[in-house]
Amino acid sequence: MIQGKCHSCLKKCRDDFCLPCRKKLFNGKKMSAVLPFSRPEYNRRKQEQAGRLSISGVQSKYSLQQNGTRLDMTETDGEYILKPYVPGGFENMEDMPANEHVTMQIAKQVFKMDVAECALVFFKDEQTPAYLTRRFDVMGNGEKRLQEDFAQIAQMSEDTNGNNYKYEFSYEEISMLLKKLVSTYTLQAERFFQLVLFNYFTNNGDAHLKNFSLFYDPLLESHLLTPAYDLLNTRLHLPSETALALDLFKDDFTTESYVQNAFYAYDDFMAFGEKILIRKNRIEKYIHQLSDKEDDVYALLDTSFLSEESKQTYKKYLMDRLKAIRYSFLTQRAL
């Protein structure tokens, strides 16, 4: 538990949550960042639900419901998803909830991207962290908005495409489905481009098919991309992970830059943007924005709940990617 800052936006605050964040997350209600149940209680409940003792049962996320000024576990009508820290497996696992929380805040605050509302909370023992996110598919009246992820949209499943199905696709092909399904393509394509670029920048190597979704907006009478979710620096936990979960291009297309250097750089994102029909000056805007906002990103990282060591590692990985994104093979210079 850390006093003195909002557990959602990370700004200085005497309470656990500032007023604007309370409005967005808890319908304006005062809320503690300490959950009313302990990690062992949580594990017990999960095991009861699973009906047997299993590691995977304890590891997965759980739904929460707001009851006045407290958040309780629930099997039905969950408005929040809680993702607790899971020990073991990969590196720096105790920092995973803080990693997801700060990465989502960087997307939201620094790059003004549309992302799910989220916070970092602690189990009753005040030591064990968990990532909390408000479900954006549950509307004010409790009704659920229909949404589909791109594995469903592309009709890719374990049965038809094997257990690697979430990764057997390209970001270019997702944009082609987007073009078919949304009436405001230009705007949605820019949101999508910015998100793919952001994932590369923040070392998110696990943005697979199920991490992009559409929902239907009855007012606009169109499908739209949902707010972004599951954004985190996966390299902090798995240093050897691939740079992106999917290829940028379909049909094994590669730029000359990629053939020469074997990493995605400026030319690749320019080519990707042009292929998915984004105007050149808009592509450049999103690319240059990463450099322009570099200091703001580091400042937010410094105020995050990450350990000091993870903050430094996260920054180092960001600098690596910025260097790659700034490098243009075509002009043979760093931009």
Ligand SMILES: [Zn+2]
């Ligand atoms: Zn706040």
